[in-house]
Amino acid sequence: xxxxxxxxxxxxxxxxxxxxxxxxxxxxxxxxxxxxxxxxxxxxxxxxxxxxxxxxxxxxxxxxxxxxxxxxxxxxxxxxxxxxxxxxxxxxxxxxxxxxxxxxxxxxxxxxxxxxxxxxxxxxxxxxxxxxxxxxxxxxxxxxxxxxxxxxxxxxxxxxxxxxxxxxxxxxxxxxxxxxxxxxxxxxxxxxxxxxxxxxxxxx
Amino acid sequence: xxxxxxxxxxxxxxxxxxxxxxxxxxxxxxxxxxxxxxxxxxxxxxxxxxxxxxxxxxxxxxxxxxxxxxxxxxxxxxxxxxxxxxxxxxxxxxxxxxxxxxxxxxxxxxxxxxxxxxxxxxxxxxxxxxxxxxxxxxxxxxxxxxxxxxxxxxxxxxxxxxxxxxxxxxxxxxxxxxxxxxxxxxxxxxxxxxxxxxxxxxxx
Numbered sequence: 001x002x003x004x005x006x007x008x009x010x011x012x013x014x015x016x017x018x019x020x021x022x023x024x025x026x027x028x029x030x031x032x033x034x035x036x037x038x039x040x041x042x043x044x045x046x047x048x049x050x051x052x053x054x055x056x057x058x059x060x061x062x063x064x065x066x067x068x069x070x071x072x073x074x075x076x077x078x079x080x081x082x083x084x085x086x087x088x089x090x091x092x093x094x095x096x097x098x099x100x101x102x103x104x105x106x107x108x109x110x111x112x113x114x115x116x117x118x119x120x121x122x123x124x125x126x127x128x129x130x131x132x133x134x135x136x137x138x139x140x141x142x143x144x145x146x147x148x149x150x151x152x153x154x155x156x157x158x159x160x161x162x163x164x165x166x167x168x169x170x171x172x173x174x175x176x177x178x179x180x181x182x183x184x185x186x187x188x189x190x191x192x193x194x195x196x197x198x199x200x201x202x203x204x
Numbered sequence: 205x206x207x208x209x210x211x212x213x214x215x216x217x218x219x220x221x222x223x224x225x226x227x228x229x230x231x232x233x234x235x236x237x238x239x240x241x242x243x244x245x246x247x248x249x250x251x252x253x254x255x256x257x258x259x260x261x262x263x264x265x266x267x268x269x270x271x272x273x274x275x276x277x278x279x280x281x282x283x284x285x286x287x288x289x290x291x292x293x294x295x296x297x298x299x300x301x302x303x304x305x306x307x308x309x310x311x312x313x314x315x316x317x318x319x320x321x322x323x324x325x326x327x328x329x330x331x332x333x334x335x336x337x338x339x340x341x342x343x344x345x346x347x348x349x350x351x352x353x354x355x356x357x358x359x360x361x362x363x364x365x366x367x368x369x370x371x372x373x374x375x376x377x378x379x380x381x382x383x384x385x386x387x388x389x390x391x392x393x394x395x396x397x398x399x400x401x402x403x404x405x406x407x408x
Contacts, residue, residue, distance in 0.1 A: 004311050012310035020308070030401040040250060044387040049257030050250035053283070056260055057253065058405040060286030079257070082264030085289045104224070106216035107208050130405060163406060180400065182392035183248040189386040196384065197234035201262040201334060202367060 035162040036180040037155055041138060041171035044185030051133045051165040052079045058163075059086050063130040066123030069094040070116050070168075071136040078204055091129065093119045113145035124158055131163045138168025141175065152178050239366040240384040241359055245342060245375035248389030255337045255369040256283045262367075263290050267334040270327030273298040274320050274372075275340040282408055295333065297323045317349035328362055335367045342372025345379070356382050 038054075040047035055065045067083070067090065083090040095116040117140075123132045140146050156178045158164055166175065176182050198204060242258075244251035259269045271287070271294065287294040299320040321344075327336045344350050360382045362368055370379065380386050402408060 004314065009310045012313075013308045016308040026396075027402070030396060030399050032398070032400045033403055034395075034400055036395055036400070036403075036406060041392075042390070044389075045385065046244060046250055046254035046257075046387050046389065049261065050254035050389075051257070052260055053250075053253030053255070053257035054406065056256055056286045057282035057408070059289075060282035060284065061405050063405055078261035078264035080264065082260045082290075085263075086286075104217045104220040106213045110208065176393065179393060180395040180398065181249065183250050184390040184392050185248075185250065186246070186388040186390055187386075188245075188388050189380070189383060191238075191240055191384040192230075192234060194236070194384065195234050196236045196238055196240070198231070199237055199240075201265050201267055202240060202258065204261070 034180070035158060035160060035164070037158070037178060038163065038165040038181045038183075039138075039171050039175060039179045040165065040167045040183050040185060041169060041176075042184035042186055043169060044187040045190075046185045047167040047169075048135055049079075050183070050185075051135060051167050052083075054163075054165060055083070055090070055131060055133055058131045059089055062089075064089050064091070064128050066091045066126070066129045066132045067093065067135060068116050068120045068123065068133070068137075069135045070113060070140045071095065078201060091123060091126075093123075109143070110145045113140040116140070117146055117151065121154060124154070124162060124164065127159070130161070131165070134164060134166045136168040137166045138171045138175070141172050142168075142170050148172055148174055151175075238384070239362060239364060239368070241362070241382060242367065242369040242385045242387075243342075243375050243379060243383045244369065244371045244387050244389060245373060245380075246388035246390055247373060248391040249394070250389045251371040251373075252339055254387070254389075255339060255371050256287075258367075258369060259287070259294070259335060259337055262335045263293055266293075268293050268295070268332050270295045270324075270330070270333045270336040271297065271339065272320050272324045272327065272337070272341075273339045274317060274344045275299065282405060295327060295330075297327075313347070314349045317344040320344070321350055321355065325358060328358070328366060328368065331363070334365070335369065338368060338370045340372040341370045342375045342379070345376050346372075346374045352376055352378055355379075 040050055058065050080092060083092060095112050120134055123129055141148055152174050155164060244254055262269050284296060299316045324338055327333055345352055356378050359368060
């Protein structure tokens with residue numbers, strides 16, 4: 001162990017005592033409980049993984065979770081398999097058709113987005129579900145596959161106590177206005193730039 | 205469904221065809237497989253939840269995961285309970301003493317950090333483990349509870365194929381230099397500012 005003299009120790013104690021007082025005061029100020037509209041956006045990694053981490057936290061408390069994936073792909077199969085361990089505590093719906101640049105068919109994409117949104121509304125209306133993850137909904141909104149005003153109105157009018165997480169790049173400003181919590185994942189450094197490929201357990 | 209005329213549909217198809225060509229070329233360029241050193245930092249939410257989301261993804265592929273929590277608290281109990289569903293596929297170690305501003309005891313904090321780091325080294329050396337999450341290691345480094353050079357050298361020299369995720373605000377530049385993937389979680393909007401308290405399933 002490092003050498004710590006009594007002065008260091010006392011300085012640390014005094015600093016941490018102040019820090020604790022600030023922390024306690026901040027906690028005491030916060031009294032509201034509400035279902036949150038959470039948006040994870042930005043170009044960095046972790047938007048979807050953080051949403052699924054939150055789902056896991058909910059499951060750890062014995063709560064039920066719904067997931068709608070608006071953009072399909074092989075990418076999230078790891079999580080999907082893992083969530084199977086929680087049986088009917090997780091309701092999972094993946095939209096039919098793969099990435100938008102894979103289908104190249106606008107009408108089919110819109111029809112699929114509409115089916116996924118109908119499923120999302122169904123999960124949001126189910127009182128046994130405490131958290132709904134709308135994975136990559138931002139992509140569907142960005143390409144105008146769904147009506148932005150209608151979607152934001154529905155999210156804002158969600159039943160009391162329901163938490164909703166929306167993920168995907170380029171979140172629309174109207175959605176951000178309606179959100180309680182917005183996190184922007186920024187890419188500081190990315191291994192793809194160094195020629196590293198997508199790997200099992202990391203990207204999918 | 206919205207009215208889509210043939211021109212819209214064709215424009216979309218042509219755009220997505222180009223997008224797909226770019227995407228396919230990018231994927232073809234990337235050929236390296238390696239165990240990544242991943243850092244989730246920044247003031248926003250999602251650093252720990254994204255790390256646990258990644259752990260879940262690994263578990264979904266039947267891989268084993270190790271977790272060391274350098275800063276204890278009630279905060280992550282939800283995840284811990286959820287990971288119990290995966291039995292011995294998850295090895296979990298929580299450092300003893302609570303938040304640094306709770307203990308107010310520098311010597312005890314350093315001793316606890318050293319025990320946690322020894323556990324981290326043990327997990328990194330275990331060939332049955334594919335991902336090690338070092339949750340809030342950045343906090344221990346920031347307060348100089350551990351020797352930065354020694355920690356970064358050990359992380360850089362990790363065995364081939366091992367992925368390590370380090371979380372926490374204020375990641376040290378030396379660690380960022382050594383990392384393959386760095387994501388900065390930025391706080392765009394936070395419900396605590398609106399007086400909302402920490403809630404079960406969201407913050408802990």
